Amino acid sequence: MTDSDLDRRLAALKEATADALPPPSADRAVEAAIAGAKRAPPPAARRRGERWLVWPLALAASIAVLSFVVRSLPPEAVVAPEKRPTATRSGGDEFMPIVPIADIEQTRDALVVPARLPRMTLAQLGLPINPARAADAIDTELLVRRDGSVLAVRFVY
């Protein structure tokens, strides 16, 4: 059997299973689990409660620095949301909202600011971050208002 023969058979198997989905019983089980799960405070919130002073200070410091950077930008640095450079950066994820979508929609002067932030700051913003790596920094792009408030964040891998 040649490589191409094997490739052909593997492609046939891939095609035969391309539309395979779990049975309705699995769908119902997951739906039941969702319905049965209770809203609970996240572990991150409980951890924050234990170190209530450290996290707000870190967040406040980050926002203060960010606000200073944003206010010091020249007007031409302002880009319209639809022209944000998300499509031109490779290896990243989509922007994740930090505030309600309605607030973002009402913003007309959003900026995209690249920033390298400690993960604990992102955790403070409510993003899923591994607590074991909280001290590590990560490259991000922040969507911010002119007043320095963060609207959304995107990871740059």
Add this chain to the structure above:
Amino acid sequence: MPAELSERLSANDAALAARVACGDPAALAPLYQRHRGSVYRFALLWSGSAAAAADVTQDVFLHLLGHAEDYDAARGPLQPWLLGITRNFVHKRSGIDARYVANDEDVEEPDAPRFEGGPEAAMDTQRDLARLRAAIAALPPHFRDVLVLVELAERSYAEAAAICGCELNTVRSRLFRARALIARWLSASSGETGTARG
């Protein structure tokens, strides 16, 4: 802001996972709809059993419901992380410790699968697929991981390495050996001489 962008923001995997981690179980529903197919297909192709794949799919999303905070969005997209969880569950069902990394050089020659029918049926497409499934199911687990991920689930070598917790060259080596074994078994079942990559 364009409506399309708003939809993308609200439907982002990491944002939904964050909502689940923050105690909003309803956010799991769109994640399940989006990723159930890839999770189920990986488990199906790996295990060869629709029932096992259905059970594993449930297990994966129930795990996500209870452990969404373990997902670190800064380290990569959600789907490879879910496939890593899926791999752990299919290994667990097979009695294999997914964390155990076999020394590939020490892997014994696995027994060839038993194929139904004779060489005269080799051109039959369904029979071919059944034989290929049987051959995949007979592969050593760590070879099966990379074959299913790279050849059937269309994951890159780098993603497969991350999911399996091994080096890129290990993925290449395991894939090479998996393909060679399958080619040999399928050739033997149809009276051919195996010539695929090794």
